[in-house]
Amino acid sequence: MCLAVPSRVISIDNETALIDVYGARKEVSIKLLSETPNIGDYVLVHAGFAIQKISIESVHSGMFMHESSLAINIIDIAQTQCRDRSCTAVDSVTVRLGKASGVLPESLEFAFNALKENTVAAKAKLIFEIVPVGGTCRTCNKEFEAYDKPYVLSCPHCGSTEFEITKGREMEIVSLDIN
Amino acid sequence: MKVKVVTRILEANDRIAEGNRKRFQEAGVYVVNLMGAPGAGKTTLLERTIQALKSRLKIGVIEGDIVGTDDAERISALDIPVVQINTGGACHLDANMISEVLAELPLKTLDMLIIENVGNLVCPAEFNVGEDIKMMVLSVAEGHDKPLKYPLMFRESKALVLNKTDLLPYIKTDINKMRNDSLALNPQLKVFEVSCSTGAGIDIWAQWLAGLKS
Numbered sequence: 079m080c081l082a083v084p085s086r087v088i089s090i091d092n093e094t095a096l097i098d099v100y101g102a103r104k105e106v107s108i109k110l111l112s113e114t115p116n117i118g119d120y121v122l123v124h125a126g127f128a129i130q131k132i133s134i135e136s137v138h139s140g141m142f143m144h145e146s147s148l149a150i151n152i153i154d155i156a157q158t159q160c161r162d163r164s165c166t167a168v169d170s171v172t173v174r175l176g177k178a179s180g181v182l183p184e185s186l187e188f189a190f191n192a193l194k195e196n197t198v199a200a201k202a203k204l205i206f207e208i209v210p211v212g213g214t215c216r217t218c219n220k221e222f223e224a225y226d227k228p229y230v231l232s233c234p235h236c237g238s239t240e241f242e243i244t245k246g247r248e249m250e251i252v253s254l255d256i257n
Numbered sequence: 258m259k260v261k262v263v264t265r266i267l268e269a270n271d272r273i274a275e276g277n278r279k280r281f282q283e284a285g286v287y288v289v290n291l292m293g294a295p296g297a298g299k300t301t302l303l304e305r306t307i308q309a310l311k312s313r314l315k316i317g318v319i320e321g322d323i324v325g326t327d328d329a330e331r332i333s334a335l336d337i338p339v340v341q342i343n344t345g346g347a348c349h350l351d352a353n354m355i356s357e358v359l360a361e362l363p364l365k366t367l368d369m370l371i372i373e374n375v376g377n378l379v380c381p382a383e384f385n386v387g388e389d390i391k392m393m394v395l396s397v398a399e400g401h402d403k404p405l406k407y408p409l410m411f412r413e414s415k416a417l418v419l420n421k422t423d424l425l426p427y428i429k430t431d432i433n434k435m436r437n438d439s440l441a442l443n444p445q446l447k448v449f450e451v452s453c454s455t456g457a458g459i460d461i462w463a464q465w466l467a468g469l470k471s
Contacts, residue, residue, distance in 0.1 A: 147351075148266050148267070151266045151267065151268070151269060152266060154269070155262070155264050155266075155268075159260060159262060163260070165258075173266070178408065178409060178412075179383075180379060180380070180382070180383050180409050228408055228409075229405065229408040229412070229442055231438075231441040231442070232441075239441065239444065249265065249266045249267060250263055250264060250265045250266055251262050251263065251264045251266060252261070252262070252263055253259055253260055253261045253262060253263075254259075254260045254262060255258070255259055255260075256258055256260055257258060
């Protein structure tokens, strides 16, 4: 999946801007923006280019994609759970990700850490449970798992192509540690 | 304190997709989510398909692109209702973007709504928008290694259109491997071979698509 990162403009020199990405400084091209941003504005950066100017509200509301949007959903769910149980902070969130979900745990963690500021999850850690792709063979009736690839083409036991995939697409929150 | 929750991370999207699906069912419109990489020929296949089916089906289109209205203009030239969504950087359409533009389409008068997703072989497969089927276009020029490199979209799709078959004599793509790997990932997949340039295979494909709405 893709990740576009919200970044603050520090200075501008012609078509290049110096940006702050959660503490890291980086130069990006602002050629693709329709208007020159002001110092202090937030822009969305993807692959070395500022691709869009965004409001500070949207930085916190999740107008951008992709692992970022998943991270925001996680923070939203954590916030709702916290409110329902009248607690104030989340220590950790355990997330179950299937190998075939298309989500990169590192990117999701990066986005989560970048977006959790000023929320109940500000100090929360993400804990991952990675689920391999697995299924049941209709020919030999055995269960199998694939550890190296996000797909299965034939049953590893008998070679049959008649099988049912039963796991590997998970993308869910399993539990929250709250106090 | 440990709290068990087990909530799908994309639950919010799925909820909105369910709302879209209800609106589509009430309007009696069949919805196709058309996916594929940039340059695979999604818009051209759409043009060909509309031309082939226009006399039989009332078709509407939602065009998803990061920027620009080029695709919507091409579809609009065929005199059918079209709405352009610009995602402004996002790499796929989600259920909310679709729900926001539905009021701009005469849904009740349509038989079929085709949603052309943002050109991308990865993310669009992950987001339901309330469609009846997902399908994809893969041009033979993209290479026969693509099904196994991007398995999710092949697995999620009901139909795969292999486009640009007129280029086969000039490239090294093994179309049999392309088809076989796709079918290995998804044995139920319907595979069509077409050339939008020459028109080869378009009739068979369009016939199948029209058959879904009955």
